[in-house]
Amino acid sequence: MDLTKVKLVVSDMDGTLLNSKNEVSPLFFEIFKKLQQQNILFCAASGRQYNSIVDKLATIKNEIFVIAENGAIAKKGNRLLLLKSLNKKKVTTILPVLRNIDGANIVLCTQKNAYIESKDQKFIKLFQEYYHSFEIVDDLMEITKTTPILKIAVFHFSSSEEFIYPELKHLKGDYLLKVSGQNWLDVSEGNANKGNALREVQQLLNISKEETMVFGDYHNDIEMLQEADFSFSMGNAHKDITEIANYATESNDNFGVERVLEKLVSPR
Numbered sequence: 266m267d268l269t270k271v272k273l274v275v276s277d278m279d280g281t282l283l284n285s286k287n288e289v290s291p292l293f294f295e296i297f298k299k300l301q302q303q304n305i306l307f308c309a310a311s312g313r314q315y316n317s318i319v320d321k322l323a324t325i326k327n328e329i330f331v332i333a334e335n336g337a338i339a340k341k342g343n344r345l346l347l348l349k350s351l352n353k354k355k356v357t358t359i360l361p362v363l364r365n366i367d368g369a370n371i372v373l374c375t376q377k378n379a380y381i382e383s384k385d386q387k388f389i390k391l392f393q394e395y396y397h398s399f400e401i402v403d404d405l406m407e408i409t410k411t412t413p414i415l416k417i418a419v420f421h422f423s424s425s426e427e428f429i430y431p432e433l434k435h436l437k438g439d440y441l442l443k444v445s446g447q448n449w450l451d452v453s454e455g456n457a458n459k460g461n462a463l464r465e466v467q468q469l470l471n472i473s474k475e476e477t478m479v480f481g482d483y484h485n486d487i488e489m490l491q492e493a494d495f496s497f498s499m500g501n502a503h504k505d506i507t508e509i510a511n512y513a514t515e516s517n518d519n520f521g522v523e524r525v526l527e528k529l530v531s532p533r
Contacts, residue, residue, distance in 0.1 A: 266512070268529050271305060271495060272476040275332075275463060276522055278311035278318060279395075279446060280482035281499055284518050287394055289321050292523045297325055299530035308332060308466060310459045312418070312445040312485050314379055315340060316397045334374050335443060335451050335485050336462035337415035347465055348376065349457040350413040355440060357409055359433075359452060363419055366432045372396065372418040373405050379418075380408045388420065417452040418445075425450040445485035460488020467492065478529070480514070480522050481506055497525060 276282045282289055300307055308330035309318050315333035319326040327342040339346040356373075363371050370388045373380040379396040382405050383389065389401070395418075402408060421428045429450045433442055441453040467477060478495035479486075482502040490496040490510055498507045500516035507513065515521035 266495070268478075268495070270476050271478045271529055273306045273308065273467065273470065273472045274300065274478045274480075274526065274529070275308040275310050275489060275493065276480040277459075277482060277486050278309060278313055278321065280501060280517050281480050281486075282309070282517070282522050283321065287321075290520060290523060292520060293526075294324065296523060296526045296530060300526070301328070303530060305529070306330065306470065306472075308463070310336075310463065310486075310489055312416075312443075312449065312451055314374060314396045314398065317395055320397055330466055332459055332462045332466070332489075334416045335445065335453055335457065336459045336488075337374070337453060337457045338376060339462050339466060346469065347462060348415070349454055350415055351417070351452070351454050351457075353409060353414075355454075356414045356417065357406065359417065359436065359440065360406060360409070362433070362436070363417070363452075366419075366429060368421050368423070369429055370420040371405060372420070373408055373412075373414050374416040374418060375408075375412050375414060380405055388422075392420070415453075416457070419450045419452065420448050421450075422448065424448070443485040444483065446483055451485060458488045459485060460490075460492050463489045463492045478525075480525070481510070482517070497521075 310332035311318050312335045330341050332339045337349045370383045379399040426444045441455045443451045445451045475494045477493035479490050479493035480497045481490050482499040496510045497512045497514045498510035499521045514525050
């Protein structure tokens with residue numbers, strides 16, 4: 266494994282760069298300085314809201330690339346690099362379907378805000394970890410009339426893969442459906458995924474697949490793992506990710522990303 270080729274490091278957030286306490290380790294910020302010294306760029310890529318991602322990486326937020334909402338938006342500082350909205354009719358068509366799924370909590374994700382209509386206080390408290398800019402409304406359908414929707418996130422307290430995906434899989438020809446964690450499923454436009462967003466960032470930077478390192482743990486990371494020769498699955502990753510990635514590292518609670526990056530920035 267010739268790490269001297271690497272010019273861009275891309276990491277998922279939840280289950281990857283974030284530990285089980287939803288924290289980024291101080292060690293990562295130390296390593297980031299060394300990445301900068303070696304002119305290696307860093308990109309955070311997540312299903313999270315943009316504001317939630319940069320809150321976790323506040324001290325370096327203007328120095329990194331950010332892919333948010335599973336590839337529906339990408340930014341560098343205040344510069345918008347890409348924005349992909351869901352077709353309005355697709356949003357209004359799928360909302361009634363989602364409302365009929367027992368235990369589903371729906372989030373409409375827009376460029377600046379997230380909207381929920383749930384009054385479940387347990388969900389609202391948990392939801393705020395992922396969405397810092399949000400509003401509770403009476404009817405999500407009203408939001409769709411005036412605001413472009415980047416993504417619909419759906420939360421289930423037990424399992425999104427077991428209880429939400431089976432109710433939607435007949436629609437996968439019309440929507441991109443991604444189980445993005447134990448409890449989350451994301452509904453996006455077909456071309457709005459982390460892989461396509463990463464490809465656009467790579468083209469912007471003139472960086473190839475052979476010069477890219479990616480870390481991921483769940484199904485919404487599949488496409489971006491395929492855009493990097495140095496693709497790593499986390500020790501806590503879904504088995505499907507372990508099979509796809511070219512390499513493996515430790516879990517998110519055992520500094521899996523940092524262990525690899527320490528080798529990357531060590532004297533060459």
